[in-house]
Amino acid sequence: MIPRRYERLKQVLNQRQPDLTVLTEDVHKPHNLSAIIRTCDAVGVFAVHAVNRHSDTPTFSQVAQGSEKWVKLHSHPDIKTAIEHLQQTSHKIYAAHLSDVAVDYRQVDYTQPTAILLGTERWGVTDEAANLVDGHIIIPMQGMVQSLNVSVANAVILFEAQRQRLKANLYDKVRLDSETYHQTIFEWGYP
Amino acid sequence: MIPRRYERLKQVLNQRQPDLTVLTEDVHKPHNLSAIIRTCDAVGVFAVHAVNRHSDTPTFSQVAQGSEKWVKLHSHPDIKTAIEHLQQTSHKIYAAHLSDVAVDYRQVDYTQPTAILLGTERWGVTDEAANLVDGHIIIPMQGMVQSLNVSVANAVILFEAQRQRLKANLYDKVRLDSETYHQTIFEWGYP
Numbered sequence: 303m304i305p306r307r308y309e310r311l312k313q314v315l316n317q318r319q320p321d322l323t324v325l326t327e328d329v330h331k332p333h334n335l336s337a338i339i340r341t342c343d344a345v346g347v348f349a350v351h352a353v354n355r356h357s358d359t360p361t362f363s364q365v366a367q368g369s370e371k372w373v374k375l376h377s378h379p380d381i382k383t384a385i386e387h388l389q390q391t392s393h394k395i396y397a398a399h400l401s402d403v404a405v406d407y408r409q410v411d412y413t414q415p416t417a418i419l420l421g422t423e424r425w426g427v428t429d430e431a432a433n434l435v436d437g438h439i440i441i442p443m444q445g446m447v448q449s450l451n452v453s454v455a456n457a458v459i460l461f462e463a464q465r466q467r468l469k470a471n472l473y474d475k476v477r478l479d480s481e482t483y484h485q486t487i488f489e490w491g492y493p
Numbered sequence: 494m495i496p497r498r499y500e501r502l503k504q505v506l507n508q509r510q511p512d513l514t515v516l517t518e519d520v521h522k523p524h525n526l527s528a529i530i531r532t533c534d535a536v537g538v539f540a541v542h543a544v545n546r547h548s549d550t551p552t553f554s555q556v557a558q559g560s561e562k563w564v565k566l567h568s569h570p571d572i573k574t575a576i577e578h579l580q581q582t583s584h585k586i587y588a589a590h591l592s593d594v595a596v597d598y599r600q601v602d603y604t605q606p607t608a609i610l611l612g613t614e615r616w617g618v619t620d621e622a623a624n625l626v627d628g629h630i631i632i633p634m635q636g637m638v639q640s641l642n643v644s645v646a647n648a649v650i651l652f653e654a655q656r657q658r659l660k661a662n663l664y665d666k667v668r669l670d671s672e673t674y675h676q677t678i679f680e681w682g683y684p
């Protein structure tokens with residue numbers, strides 16, 4: 303591997319945030335999934351979690367620009383298992399969900415270990431998931447249309463998280479444990 | 494028209510921001526254009542401007558959820574004409590553009606009349622446009638991929654604008670002139 307490439311991989315890995323993640327519940331359109339992964343890469347999300355009722359293997363569109371390679375994807379058999387897994391690893395889970403109890407997404411402290419739950423394109427977050435999470439967040443809207451595109455909602459929330467994490471200097475020190483770090487640099491460098 | 498519907502149209506129109514807009518330069522993928530319009534609707538953009546080298550009539554995908562109906566679209570013959578039009582109506586135009594002179598998008602004052610220029614999917618903003626605008630803005634990224642999806646970039650910037658405009662109470666009073674207001678309520682109500 304040429305040294306410049308190696309430096310670039312390290313620079314990105316040095317900023318990866320193991321305690322900021324996204325959980326997608328049946329998001330299935332390839333261009334949405336791809337745009338979500340691409341945004342996750344951009345804000346330093348290390349791994350994304352997914353539950354897919356209809357198929358095991360999510361498909362990505364060109365939109366991802368190869369970002370699937372830089373963000374790990376963990377599939378879970380069902381939403382309960384996925385949420386339990388994230389809660390056991392100390393994440394607070396916020397459902398991006400247009401419910402009556404949702405708070406403005408800018409009120410959440412994203413410098414703490416956080417997972418954002420995103421609902422499926424047509425129907426949104428399931429009742430089961432909405433009941434299991436730690437809170438609901440909403441992006442305020444002033445228009446006629448009832449909801450945002452799911453990859454847009456993801457980006458708006460993650461860039462608020464990025465803003466808070468930049469301010470808290472969380473991108474300035476290595477956040478991955480050293481085993482994960484070295485394994486990942488190996489996987490990225492020698493595919 | 495039933496009264497409840499009329500109230501809803503008025504409520505949305507009362508919050509429309511005639512001095513916040515987007516100019517797309519050859520953005521041509523239907524799902525991107527649609528997601529852009531849908532986000533514009535959500536933050537109260539009244540009209541969007543477009544230049545399309547390859548076709549006059551942009552096509553929208555289902556993603557828009559019918560939001561094309563709620564956001565006016567002005568097509569311009571070329572980028573110079575479009576930029577001049579916006580500058581004559583007192584807008585500052587910021588190109589979302591990954592250039593050396595770009596400033597962090599959070600540094601701009603979006604409570605002033607503002608247009609965001611978005612570049613085409615593959616190649617971004619043209620040199621011509623980059624030279625004509627009032628400034629360049631960048632969304633900071635920490636990942637491997639070089640750019641965000643254009644509809645994602647649009648959303649991240651517009652929701653920062655929305656945040657500033659909410660704070661400045663710009664959604665609390667009617668911003669459209671009364672002729673435009675009444676013409677639009679008529680168009681929306683009796684299609």
Ligand SMILES: C[S@@+](CC[C@H](N)C(=O)[O-])C[C@H]1O[C@@H](n2cnc3c(N)ncnc32)[C@H](O)[C@@H]1O
Nearest residue numbers: 398399420421425426427440441449450452455
């Ligand atoms: C297209 S929306 C689903 C709409 C569905 N009809 C509903 O009411 O939930 C897909 C997902 O995008 C996210 N989303 C869209 N707009 C949002 C908003 N304004 N605030 C928070 N999340 C939003 C949510 O995670 C939602 O489940």
Ligand SMILES: C[S@@+](CC[C@H](N)C(=O)[O-])C[C@H]1O[C@@H](n2cnc3c(N)ncnc32)[C@H](O)[C@@H]1O
Nearest residue numbers: 589590611612616617618631632640641643646
């Ligand atoms: C896919 S990008 C184009 C990438 C192109 N290779 C370039 O370097 O400009 C399409 C458009 O999205 C917007 N965009 C994408 N990522 C951005 C970022 N991080 N900051 C500002 N604008 C961005 C810009 O308007 C850009 O022209």
